[in-house]
Amino acid sequence: MKRFCIITNSDKQENLDTVDYIVSFLQQRKCSCIVMENRQWEAGEIRHFTDVGKIPENVECAIVLGGDGTMIQAAIDLVHRDLPILGVNTGTLGFLTEVEQNRIDVSLERLLRGEYVIESRIMLKESRMFPGENSLSSCYALNDMVITKRGGCRLITVKVFVNGELADIYRADGLIVSTPTGSTGYNLSAGGPLLAPNIHAMVVTPICAHSLNKRSLVLDGADKIGLEIGQTKDFCPDEAVLSADGRIVGELKTGDILEIQVPHADTKLIKLSGIKFYERMREKLNGD
Numbered sequence: 001m002k003r004f005c006i007i008t009n010s011d012k013q014e015n016l017d018t019v020d021y022i023v024s025f026l027q028q029r030k031c032s033c034i035v036m037e038n039r040q041w042e043a044g045e046i047r048h049f050t051d052v053g054k055i056p057e058n059v060e061c062a063i064v065l066g067g068d069g070t071m072i073q074a075a076i077d078l079v080h081r082d083l084p085i086l087g088v089n090t091g092t093l094g095f096l097t098e099v100e101q102n103r104i105d106v107s108l109e110r111l112l113r114g115e116y117v118i119e120s121r122i123m124l125k126e127s128r129m130f131p132g133e134n135s136l137s138s139c140y141a142l143n144d145m146v147i148t149k150r151g152g153c154r155l156i157t158v159k160v161f162v163n164g165e166l167a168d169i170y171r172a173d174g175l176i177v178s179t180p181t182g183s184t185g186y187n188l189s190a191g192g193p194l195l196a197p198n199i200h201a202m203v204v205t206p207i208c209a210h211s212l213n214k215r216s217l218v219l220d221g222a223d224k225i226g227l228e229i230g231q232t233k234d235f236c237p238d239e240a241v242l243s244a245d246g247r248i249v250g251e252l253k254t255g256d257i258l259e260i261q262v263p264h265a266d267t268k269l270i271k272l273s274g275i276k277f278y279e280r281m282r283e284k285l286n287g288d
Contacts, residue, residue, distance in 0.1 A: 001060045002031045005083075007050050007074045008065035008090075010038040015065050015090050018101065021090075022063060025108055034059070046130070046139060047247055048076040051212060061111070061270065067091015072245045075123070075142045075267040078102065084118050084268040095184060095280070098272055100178050110272050121181045121197060121267045122221055128259040129242070129250055141244040142267055143182030145260055147227060147252065148174035148207065151239040155210055157230030157239075170214055171232060174207040174240070177225060177260050181267075182245075184281065192216045196246065196277055202262065227258040 004026060019035055026033045036050050050073075055062075064074045067086045073083040074085060087097030088104065099107040110116065123140050130139035139145075149156045158175045160167045180195035184201055188194055192205030193216055200221035206214050219225065229238050229252050237254035252258075256276045 002102065003060045004031060004033045004063055005055050005059045006063045006065065007031060008038065009070050012090070018065055018090060019089065022104065022108070025105070029112060031112070032071040042091040046249060048077050049073050052077055052081050055081065061086060065090050066098045071096040072142050076245065078141050079123065079140050079265045082268070084270050086270040096181070096269070098270060107272050111270070116270050116272045119269045119271055120249045121268055121269060122179050122200060122262045123200070124177060124179060124260055125263040126244070126258055126260050128257060135268050139244050139249055140263070141186055141266070142179065143245045144176050144178040144187060146174060146176050146186065146243045147240050148243070149239070150241045150251070153232070153239050155232050155241050156238040157232045159228040159230055160217065161202055161226035161228070162219060164226070167217060168214070169212040169230065170206045172208055172214070175227065176205045176207060178203050178205065193218065194281070202260070203220060223261070225260040227260065229254050229256045
């Protein structure tokens with residue numbers, strides 16, 4: 001690799017100092033590097049921070065500085081560019097990032113020598129409420145899509161359909177549809193299972209279900225999930241909010257239907273360290 005772009009949260013001076021260091025490091029090794037402008041803008045209620053149209057076509061890799069939030073946002077912005085992403089952790093947990101700041105030099109040297117592998121991570125796409133095909137207003141998520149109650153609702157009812165067949169009905173504070181990448185986040189906190197990142201599957205997990213026998217559903221990545229907002233009380237409709245990777249993207253009410261599936265687009269993460277998934281899981285989640 002010789003041609004790079006850098007994406008970061010430019011509000012943090014520490015990030016800007018690290019960007020300057022990486023640019024200098026790469027230029028000294030005869031590599032080109034463009035730093036992308038960081039600004040928030042929206043297209044069809046979908047928030048973006050990087051104008052990927054300004055990334056030259058010959059760029060081979062995106063280096064992303066920040067925590068998991070910055071990595072997720074970059075993955076959404078880059079969804080149609082098919083660029084592998086190398087994450088440099090300047091945040092806290094950094095489950096998705098590959099490089100710690102004290103190992104930037106050795107990590108970049110390994111990258112330039114081609115000593116890396118690329119992992120493909122599936123994403124989610126909502127195709128009914130946001131029907132745009134391969135557009136900036138399409139709704140994608142790397143971690144999860146979440147329906148949560150809003151207004152005065154004490155609970156909401158969500159009917160879950162799999163390939164058109166009613167699979168279950170949940171009465172809960174909400175519902176999480178997660179990728180394997182996102183299974184270590186909100187899904188895990190809500191009692192859902194942890195999925196290895198190479199599994200082509202989705203998991204549906206209720207948030208504080210109103211019944212003790214309601215558990216997660218693990219579905220094949222080829223399945224199409226339909227989510228219909230039901231009505232918990234006779235005298236008022238249920239009200240809910242849809243969020244994708246923590247970004248609120250729409251409001252829902254009784255009768256509204258979402259369709260979620262795994263799209264052809266995916267996120268490609270560069271792995272340098274050789275640290276296996278379960279070792280990283282123990283390190284990040286257990287402190288071992």
